[in-house]
Amino acid sequence: MIRNILGVSIALAMCGLCQPALAREGTSEGFPPQEKYNYYNLPGPDIAADGSAALLGGSEYLFVAGSALTPRASSTTITYPGGGCISSTGDFVLTSLNLPQGAEVIGIRLYYYNNGSASSANVALTSYSGSGGSSDLIFGTASGNTGYLSEFFGPATPLFIDNGGQSYAMLASMGAGLRVCGMRVFYSP
Amino acid sequence: MTINIRRPGVFPAKALRHITLGICTAFATVASVAIAAEAATPASDEVNEATGSVFGYLWIAGAAFHPLDNATTYSYPGSGCISKSGGPGTASPLFTHKVVLPDGAVARYLRLYYYDNSTSEITAFFTTYDGAGNFNERTNVASTDTGGFGSTLSPLFGYEVDQSAASINVTVNMGTQNDSTLRFCGARIAYDPPVTDRIFANGFEFIPL
Numbered sequence: 001m002i003r004n005i006l007g008v009s010i011a012l013a014m015c016g017l018c019q020p021a022l023a024r025e026g027t028s029e030g031f032p033p034q035e036k037y038n039y040y041n042l043p044g045p046d047i048a049a050d051g052s053a054a055l056l057g058g059s060e061y062l063f064v065a066g067s068a069l070t071p072r073a074s075s076t077t078i079t080y081p082g083g084g085c086i087s088s089t090g091d092f093v094l095t096s097l098n099l100p101q102g103a104e105v106i107g108i109r110l111y112y113y114n115n116g117s118a119s120s121a122n123v124a125l126t127s128y129s130g131s132g133g134s135s136d137l138i139f140g141t142a143s144g145n146t147g148y149l150s151e152f153f154g155p156a157t158p159l160f161i162d163n164g165g166q167s168y169a170m171l172a173s174m175g176a177g178l179r180v181c182g183m184r185v186f187y188s189p
Numbered sequence: 190m191t192i193n194i195r196r197p198g199v200f201p202a203k204a205l206r207h208i209t210l211g212i213c214t215a216f217a218t219v220a221s222v223a224i225a226a227e228a229a230t231p232a233s234d235e236v237n238e239a240t241g242s243v244f245g246y247l248w249i250a251g252a253a254f255h256p257l258d259n260a261t262t263y264s265y266p267g268s269g270c271i272s273k274s275g276g277p278g279t280a281s282p283l284f285t286h287k288v289v290l291p292d293g294a295v296a297r298y299l300r301l302y303y304y305d306n307s308t309s310e311i312t313a314f315f316t317t318y319d320g321a322g323n324f325n326e327r328t329n330v331a332s333t334d335t336g337g338f339g340s341t342l343s344p345l346f347g348y349e350v351d352q353s354a355a356s357i358n359v360t361v362n363m364g365t366q367n368d369s370t371l372r373f374c375g376a377r378i379a380y381d382p383p384v385t386d387r388i389f390a391n392g393f394e395f396i397p398l
Binding site: 129131 | 244249250253262265304339
């Protein structure tokens, strides 16, 4: 009897310790209190296209304008309609991605503009081994078709940055009538 | 520990990383003795042999570089590499990318990644600019004809980053070859991160885990 009482007491005490952690997870109570987290960019945590919340905890953004992207082949032509956006119907355009060692990439939000065409824009986060290997760690196709839009794409598997092992680049391509206006990486340092 | 049911594949992995880190820390002292005995001699840009500290890296894929001259033409043969394909005779063979390192970091090595099956070669330069028309090539490294993919390491150098004094580029001379037998695949800078913990700056040895 005493042993049972003791066991229940310990269990209750442990549940008490766990309670704050459960509350922070926000899995059943909506979003956690904002003041606990270190988001640097309003309106708050990024949300995946399927509606799921990004990871909780200290997270940061890296926002690169579309006009900072460069073609990976000179045959690709780029025009600049303004607003930090670019238009290009050739090969991919890209920029180097350099994040802190060990950071976890939660996803990329692609900002783009579509004048109503049926075309789409692609975004990728690709790693290169320097010796002929490459891997698309994130790849997404955004197909919204009216005005300025954004979509978020996450990796298929957890993605941690290894700066000594490979280089990383963010790439984008777009069909006629589309503009890529930027890419925002959401990551946990 | 609880599991985020919205991203079930992600949170456990993150938690697992912390758990693994804790376990690894506990065994680090014992394991390091065995590892030191068994590991092959590391490449010189893997560990700062003077301090024993691990380098930070900035690795930029070749495809992210851009030509200095709009007339220069280049192609993308794949795998993050680029090849110069021509342009008028006066077109520059130079491609460049900015280098952004933390203030106080000390750049130590420049490693060039390439595909070289040609008689020409690629040379990469770590260059600083003062904004007044002056530049300083702190180190350089060239490719060799390996018949395929390879990498070459520069000599050891030491440039302390001072963001208020100079900008930094890695600039690559793609030589005279105008086809994909010569490809630039990237540049990796090994650097000592800036010392942020001054307690261990003098008289104490700080060994990061």
